Amino acid sequence: MTERPDLTSSSPVPPGPPTREVPRVVAEVAHLPTAPTAATHPLSFTGQSGEYFRIWIVNLALTVVTLGLYLPWARVRQRQYFYGHTWLDGQNFEYTASPLALLRGYLIVGAFFLTYTLATNLQFQGWEIVAGVIGVLFVALYPWLVMKSLRFLAVSTTHRGLRFRHHGRAGGAYTAYGLANVAAVLSGGLALPWAWFMQRRYQVENAAYGSARATFRGDVGDFYVIGLTGLAVAIGGGLLLAVPVIALLVGLGILGDFDVVGGLPGPGIIAGIVILYAGLLALYGVAWQYVRAATLRYVLNRVEVGGVVRTQATFSPWRLVWIGVSNTVAQVLTLGLATPWAAVRRTRYVMSGVQVRAIQSLDAFCADFTPEENALGEAATELLDINLGF
Numbered sequence: 001m002t003e004r005p006d007l008t009s010s011s012p013v014p015p016g017p018p019t020r021e022v023p024r025v026v027a028e029v030a031h032l033p034t035a036p037t038a039a040t041h042p043l044s045f046t047g048q049s050g051e052y053f054r055i056w057i058v059n060l061a062l063t064v065v066t067l068g069l070y071l072p073w074a075r076v077r078q079r080q081y082f083y084g085h086t087w088l089d090g091q092n093f094e095y096t097a098s099p100l101a102l103l104r105g106y107l108i109v110g111a112f113f114l115t116y117t118l119a120t121n122l123q124f125q126g127w128e129i130v131a132g133v134i135g136v137l138f139v140a141l142y143p144w145l146v147m148k149s150l151r152f153l154a155v156s157t158t159h160r161g162l163r164f165r166h167h168g169r170a171g172g173a174y175t176a177y178g179l180a181n182v183a184a185v186l187s188g189g190l191a192l193p194w195a196w197f198m199q200r201r202y203q204v205e206n207a208a209y210g211s212a213r214a215t216f217r218g219d220v221g222d223f224y225v226i227g228l229t230g231l232a233v234a235i236g237g238g239l240l241l242a243v244p245v246i247a248l249l250v251g252l253g254i255l256g257d258f259d260v261v262g263g264l265p266g267p268g269i270i271a272g273i274v275i276l277y278a279g280l281l282a283l284y285g286v287a288w289q290y291v292r293a294a295t296l297r298y299v300l301n302r303v304e305v306g307g308v309v310r311t312q313a314t315f316s317p318w319r320l321v322w323i324g325v326s327n328t329v330a331q332v333l334t335l336g337l338a339t340p341w342a343a344v345r346r347t348r349y350v351m352s353g354v355q356v357r358a359i360q361s362l363d364a365f366c367a368d369f370t371p372e373e374n375a376l377g378e379a380a381t382e383l384l385d386i387n388l389g390f
Helices: 021-030 049-065 071-084 099-122 127-155 170-186 192-205 220-251 267-300 317-333 339-352 376-383
Strands: 039-045 086-088 091-095 157-159 162-166 207-209 212-216 303-305 309-313 354-358
Touching: 039 339, 049 071, 049 339, 071 086, 071 091, 071 099, 099 127, 127 157, 127 162, 127 170, 170 192, 192 207, 192 212, 192 220, 192 267, 220 267, 267 309, 267 317, 317 339, 339 354
Parallel strands: none
Antiparallel strands: 039 086, 039 354, 086 091, 091 157, 157 162, 162 207, 207 212, 212 303, 303 309, 309 354
16 A cells, blocks of 8 residues: 655755746747837938029029910929928938929919909909809819819829828818818807818828828817917017007107098008008018918927828927018018028928938838829919918
């Protein structure tokens, strides 16, 4: 009969080598996924004012001589210069639009614009109907033209041989640029920041680099903060300007120079009104420049492409406001000859404050099918000065 061993009375086990769990834990840690490393690629702009001045002056001269027919070629040359001198990760951007495609769009939009101008100025028989139909057509087609412009601009832009795309649909365009703008007007401007948010979201979330779609991580509340800051600048600056001007007019006794009998203001009153009006216009320009600069920085800080790339903007909106104001003064004083210098100066500053952070090589992006886009929308935004916000 075999006796059952008494486990409680067995002799103690002598200390042995380290347990086997330690090397197993080390092996498991070694196989844990490592955090991706983000590489930062700064954008840079290498254009020079002197180089661009020669392109600009030739474009201007040929456009005037050809009565505007050279405008599409001038537009393409201008964009090719700016895109070609913008670099990211050792590669420059390219603008590949055809001037002939732009010319067809310019002729169609130009014909409508010329007809509207002749109708309102010459006022021939039935001019009200002609002008009214063209006006209604423009209002009704405005969101669609914006969509076509965004699509054409995207498909005409390449980097590393890969085309950008814009997948925007007409429904989204009519919501962002139709419904939102109507709401902004009907609400007396209260819904304007919401309209900005809808439009920036439509632009970004329909954009793509190759097959990689972009996403927008912005919030509508931040657009209200930007709008209220711009409003505070306009109101605060207006008060700071109005108080000393009125005090100066009172001190000089100019406010008493008012012809009560004739009901007409004297020259001193007119001078004061002109000064205040010019000052308020300047303040409006400053506030609007701030809104545009702050919106650009905000949007760039909330763009993600394909889940592996994010853009980052570090430029100062107020510095961009100063560049915009001083550029305008320089252009006025030089009768427009400083326009190329102003454009290069602003672009260089903006690009020096933009970076792209990627956890994947930019070479890994794949191309997507890119259908041809007509240039009608692009021509409309150019000729009718439609502001897309950037």
